Amino acid sequence: MPQITNKNTKKLIVFNWKMNPTSLEEAKKLFALILTPKTSALPAGRYNLKPNLVICPPFIYSPIFSSVSGHQSSVKLGAQDSFWENSGAYTGEISAAMLKNLGVKYVIVGHSERRNYLGETDEMINKKVKSALGAGLKVILCVGESLKIRKKAKKVIKNFIKNQLQKDLKGLSRVKSQKSNVIVAYEPRWAIGTGNYCQPEDALEIIKFIKNFLNSKFIIHNSRVLYGGSVTGKNIKEYLKFKEIDGVLVGGASVNQKELKRILNII
Ligand code: PGA
Numbered sequence: 702m703p704q705i706t707n708k709n710t711k712k713l714i715v716f717n718w719k720m721n722p723t724s725l726e727e728a729k730k731l732f733a734l735i736l737t738p739k740t741s742a743l744p745a746g747r748y749n750l751k752p753n754l755v756i757c758p759p760f761i762y763s764p765i766f767s768s769v770s771g772h773q774s775s776v777k778l779g780a781q782d783s784f785w786e787n788s789g790a791y792t793g794e795i796s797a798a799m800l801k802n803l804g805v806k807y808v809i810v811g812h813s814e815r816r817n818y819l820g821e822t823d824e825m826i827n828k829k830v831k832s833a834l835g836a837g838l839k840v841i842l843c844v845g846e847s848l849k850i851r852k853k854a855k856k857v858i859k860n861f862i863k864n865q866l867q868k869d870l871k872g873l874s875r876v877k878s879q880k881s882n883v884i885v886a887y888e889p890r891w892a893i894g895t896g897n898y899c900q901p902e903d904a905l906e907i908i909k910f911i912k913n914f915l916n917s918k919f920i921i922h923n924s925r926v927l928y929g930g931s932v933t934g935k936n937i938k939e940y941l942k943f944k945e946i947d948g949v950l951v952g953g954a955s956v957n958q959k960e961l962k963r964i965l966n967i968i
Pocket of ligand 1: 717812888892893894895896929930931932950951952953954
C-alpha cells in the first residue's frame, strides 16, 4: 500500500446548515458571527490550523453571503448539492455552473440525507461529482455506513465504503487534473444528527483506510478526508488533533449560535 501523504496542513471546517435557518434575518446573524474580523483573520491556533472555513447555507441565502465575503477571506462559500446538467428543463434544480458563477467554491455531493430522503443513487452522485468538478468546484463527497452495517465486522464496513467510493468516483482515475479537488467526508449515517458521534479512533481508522484506498485505486495523493456526524464544540478537538483527519463537517451545531461560537473559539 502506498504511504498516506498530505501536503495540505490546513484543516478544513465545513458548516452544513442543511435546511436552516427559516428566515433571512437569522441567516444574516449566523453569517455575521462567522465573518467577524476575529474569525475572518483566523489566527494560527494550537493545531497550527489557520483553518479554511466553508459555509454551506441553503441556496436561497447564498447570494447574500457571496456579497459580504471577500475573495481573500479564509471563509469560503459552499453549497449542499448541485445538479449534473449545466442548464435546461430540470425544474427546481441548481447547476454547478450557476454556483460557480455566484462565487461558490465547494459543493457537498452525496450527503446521506439526500441518499436517504431523496433516493439519490451512487450513479446520480457520480454524475454530480463529474459535473461539479467540470464546472471548477471542489467536491466534498460524503460516504458512510448505516447502523445495520456498523454492527457488522470492520471488514464489512470498509468494503461498504470502498464500494461507495468506487461507484461515486467512477471514471475519475483518468482525469488527473481533477484529483485534488475531491475531498471525502466520512460520515457514518448513524452519527448524523443523532448526537451519537463516532469515536475519534474509529473515525481515524476508517479515514486512514479511505486515504489508502484513494491513493492506490484512484492515484489521488494528498486528497483530504474529513469526519462528519454530531461534531460539536465539545468533541471537535478530538478529531482535529489527528494529523490524518483533515477537518470536520459540522451540521446541527453550526446553526446553533451557542455551539457555533464555541466552535469558532476553539478553532
Ligand atoms: P450533524 O450533521 O453534525 O448534525 O450530525 C452532519 C452533516 O451534515 O453531515
